[in-house]
Amino acid sequence: MNIGFTLNGRTVRVEVGPSERLLDVLRERLGLTGTKEGCGEGECGACSIIMNGMLVNSCLIPAFQADNSKIETIEGVVETAIGKAIVDSFAECGAVQCGFCTPGFVVAGAALFRENPDPTEEDVRVALSGNLCRCTGYSKLVEGVLIAARKLKERK
């Protein structure tokens, strides 16, 4: 079927099969490979995107459900002030190692800030708990999100 949605601010139309996953449409048809597949069952969060303002795992979304929706992937998130701030603080505080999970954490962090621009450490830990990282032990990821929140607040 032919579906249309807003992808990182631009309208796209794409023909999808009934069993196709949104993750594959984004990666293979639309060339947005920043969204990663880590487990294919919604456990790891590497495929996190923001759909209609909600943080979701794109591996669990049938592509046809994206019809008429508004989707933001890592490629769009990093063009926003929030996304840029998270990327910068992740880089500076050493939150990136193998990097496979990192786009998902950036997206999850951005989704958190829209709901709660002034999170506590506990808020951040809970908000990121749907994203798995095997390299960092999470300390610097949590720290990175807190630093980004502080910087964004100072800018206002």
Add this chain to the structure above:
Amino acid sequence: MAVGKSVVRVDARSKATGKAVYVADMFMPGMLIGKVLRSEFPRGKIVRLDVKKARSIHGVHAVLTADDIPGKNVCHVVFEDMPLLATGEVRYVGEPIALIAAETEAAAQLAIEAVELDIEPLGILIDPEKYNSPDSPILFGEDNIFAHHKIRRGDIENAFAQSDTIIERVYRTTYQEHAYLETQGMLAVPTAEGGIDVYGTMQCPFYVHGAVSDVTGLAQSRVRIVQTTTGGAFGGKEDVPSLVAGWASVLALAAKRPVKLILGRTEDFVSMSKRHPSRVEVKLGATKDGKLTAAGIDILFDGGAYATLSPVVLWRGTVHSCGPYRIPAVRVDARAVATNKVPCGAYRGFGSPQTLFAIESAIDELAEKIGMDPVRIREINHLRRGDETVTGQKLGESVGLQECLERAITESDYYNLREKLHGRNGPVKRGVGISTIFYGVGLGAGGTHFARSGAYVGIQPDGSVQFAVGTTEMGQGMRTVLGQIVAEAFGIPFERVYCLPVDSSRVPDSGPTVASRATTMSGRAILVACSTLKGNLAGVIAPEWGVSPKAITFGENCAFRTDNPAKRISWNDLVERAFAQKVVLTIVGYDSSPPTSWDEDSGQGDAYVIYAWAVNVAQVAVDTRTGVVRVEKLWAAHDVGKAINPTLVEGQIEGGSVQGLGYALTEEYIIDKNGIPMNPRLSFYHIPTTVDAPEIHPIIVESAYSEGPFGAKGFGEQPLMGIAPAVANAVFDAAGIRLREQPFLPERVWPKLKKGAR
């Protein structure tokens, strides 16, 4: 100065923004999807394997069995016992039997289902402790033993006879799955001139290079291996990528098209290597004042269906089995045995986490029996400079254990913390535990033939520097750390240095990226190259200054006379002059590791070139109502020689500690008594999340290694290694129960709490 600074890693932004290219992100014209048909039986005879129907499916370009492999059907690791595809017999659930290349995932799946396969089940061996039982089948050699290593030191019987206190305990550990976020994957591309280029996620490009040549029958000169951005490895991408690359390569050659083969998560769980399950029996003797007199240790590792890396994993486990202690009499027997389960292999720590869990728990149990504090017994016995290890190696330098211990005790405020935590009442009991460990850096005497490294360093006409090494970046930060070493060697800013991706055609075989060796070994090769290049550059200006090239120093973005630093030339001007004079500014540096030695019969020798050291202190909370153990705080002191990039060192400490925490508390991969994997998914194999990770205090100790680059020695593995025993010891301190089998799940903890078992 670049070394010692926490520069931002070169790949941080490309990864965080999603721009970094992992193998799954690569697409090529005409590219096919590769798939593997795998055994559902733990052991059986292949009585029928017919792929005719599968080949006729629309969109399918190749269906291959063992008979179609153009080269040797073997994946060489230590021995040559593992085939690329099963032939005749399958030996574990997940063993590869046939390969498919198709235009779409759906066509590939149809082809898998269309393969006509009949397997007649054969008798199985699942419990490694039954490897020598008369009704167990023989899977390897004559006795199912992949390897038997020993240590023989002193008069063990006499030493036990003279001991005031003796304990005997048995400890068990289970599988650990690497759970790298990026699963295994390769893209093989046939070249127009009959060769093959392979791109993929890996630790050891030169293993892959040899393996692809073996299975394709192509000359090694026609095979090129390029590492793509690698999404974590932890040992799990040491040997098994050779299989994945082999499958993709034979498919690509047969289909005459590029083939991308990415494993799904469950497939990766079922078929790729794991940490060896173990049983370790420890007998320790000591005098009444706590001095260790004797250690008798019996180790059994479950190797799985093929030997793969088991002999060398077991060797490291053996060498580390007595902990970082002076023990005059030692007898160790270690065996890795075959079972009908997935072959176990390399995982961060490489056989040592199992044996260190045993010895570090046993030391505490011994201290308790003597009535001594766990820290005190370690202070009395731990290795110091000038001491001999249990393999008879004299420790000449870089022994930072004492400092690690002192700092971990001080920074955790160990004694006061314990007292404070013990003073609290209620159903949640808190306590503190400690572990002291060590890690032999590099391959050691177990892998001397691989102990080499190369580095390509090219000064560009604009003065920037490009370099490449044969060890790999898998997330640990190697490209950044080595860039700092290049910058420091030339005295130029870090930003002017760039590390290229690993390409087997650019650098000499540098051995594997394992054993925490990349910084040390590639760093050494880089320094060899930089030293020659500096000599070449100095030779350009030396005659004009009337000094020998040796009397010129590089630094501050300049070259200057060592005796008169005012006499200088800028780096860029010197490079420009050197190019004008046609001086060679691109070379390959090569280095081989300092020597080691080993006697297989006595287990005596200089096992490793140098050791890293660590002390972990864990604060735990044990809920006596539920048996849930939580680690609240960790202090992790690591002697790394020199922290080239302190932030990256902290990253290794924090990440390794949390992997160790998962090993201690939650990670349990279950293969049932029929050989069937029960939980091959991240939903049912629980690695720690943000809410499980404790507060971690990394403590960096720098006891320089004179042969290492700027004093550095490797340490990436050891943050994981001492966590499980520190947690077990803390649980004992908190609740008085002794956990001798990891992971410490509530269902193991709670019955002990109920019984008050010691």
